[in-house]
Amino acid sequence: MDLSEIWAHIKDGFWSLSDALGLQWAPRDLPMARRLQTLGAIGWISLVLFGEAFAIYLFFKLVYSDYWWLATVYAVWMLRDNDTPARGGRTFEWVRNWAWWRYYRDYFPLKLVKTAELDPSRNYLLACFPHGVVCTGAFGAFATNALDWYKIFPGMSCNMITLGGHFLVPFFRDLILALGACTSSRESLLYLLDKKKHKGNCVALIVGGAAEALDSHPGEYSVILSRRKGFIRIAMMSGAPLVPVFSFGEPDVFRPLNNPQDSWLRWFQESVRRWTGISPMFPVGRGVFQYNFGVVPLRAPVTTVVGTPMEVQKNPDPTDEEVDAVHAEFTQRLVALFDAEKHKYLKNAENTHLIIT
Template identity: 75%
Template structure:
């Protein structure tokens, strides 16, 4: 047995595997379990949900599948009508352990007026938006206490709301569709006050440029969120998650490489970027899909007032877009020294 152990350690050393110690505190084990459950939900949640639905269809309880399908079809547009959030789901202990795994922090630079609605324009996307998820899709970072009188909805791809069971979970977390109809509904002052709508502006395309230590965001060709802000009159709020690119180590995928072309083709067809996240494992620190324990700080910047304009011209949109770009750069430069190591060597690249 001793010889077997030595052989195992020799192989581990040859592969560069660093194993987790056995005397890890229980608290940290729960944190790792929470992160494991979360990444499995992100990567495999939809496939599992579809399998469960098919299992129900071909079981003795097939009639439940029919009832659910009828309800599903009648409820299909709820993701464009403000969603269906359940605070008890957002308050699960799971999310507090998930928060402490990295850890994730939420920082505000100014108070928000609860009589207004705000469009949070969040950067960067990272591989799976770990920081924005913790800050805006759960109550683990005490968003309601930090911004009294405000509520928050996180925006995600409309296709997620077509997956049985999975859709109900992300609706419960406060998720809503990334459609014009959905955003204008949430930001309408006649329907809501004190609503913060968190949108990852760069989307899946930006995920392809997520690499440790690099901050490359897609903004120049993103105009839709500015148009929505102008049509609703909602102030634009720059939000930046420092440390987001550091929790995974994706494969190198420079422009025009074979891997990048494959990723772009899949993204255009499905709306999802195949990132093959490389992080750590449950029991070792070198290989796996678990995120790396790296701190993420999500900073909410100062609101930028936007004049309501139901039919803005391209020139008017460009003017607001240019001002917002300046606000985002200002936020990054003023906050990076507080939240990044070697910040003098870190630059924000806007494409």
């Protein structure tokens, strides 16, 4: 048997196994544009899942190299720069304009929709829902310029809020700072909304946070809002209008493992979240060369709709009753936004309802 026959047997065996497993392979004749889009999505999910671990690895490689002194200089500078994430951040538009983000946008694709104007002479708190597994739509809309934020909302800047722990990771912190990220502390939010001299600031906060990620399943829209009142208090203390924001299609980007409330998986996820603030997710999407399984997100369109601002009277020390009243009004506005827009972006809109927990 010559090599050609051996190779033919190997190929036949491979395709037989693929058929038996039901694998659907990506066509080999895909246009370059789609390949670049897939590469953009792979790079993004790799950054989300492995970016911090890789950054820590690079830092220690530098420490134990002939260039250890560079690591020392960076560590000293990082300590001196510790307040930046809570003092308005350090955005670099060049990073927000990377071509990478445009390929990432076109992969799903992602869209940003405006329903009302925002006044550049004021600051706004964007309360974003749902979290999904990894905030696909919100990241594209508010942490990059790929969705034309500055054209849709002229005169407005945007800072996406994330956990403070991310800013403790060397190198990684500098990337997310360049994308406009700031820490989720009260000090940080009040600085952006009330104390920063420059106006026209939009602060994008994923209200449900890591806990909401655990309830992200395709076709389901469940958000955590009933027990989330801190963002209402911040809006009242700063006097910044509240803007409901909803990303339609966000739950469809991944197929997470089934994790009902009474399951061992859910117990494990909740335990890790309580200790670290991060929900251990097991995103199931597609692979690089096949469509059945992997961590690459699915090509599911995500449309982030920015609603009408809700005026909030400035109150430096609101009572619990006052916070509850504003919270109830915001909840009604979020439901109204969902019901008004879902028919445009969801296939089964009539049977899809917003569940608030």
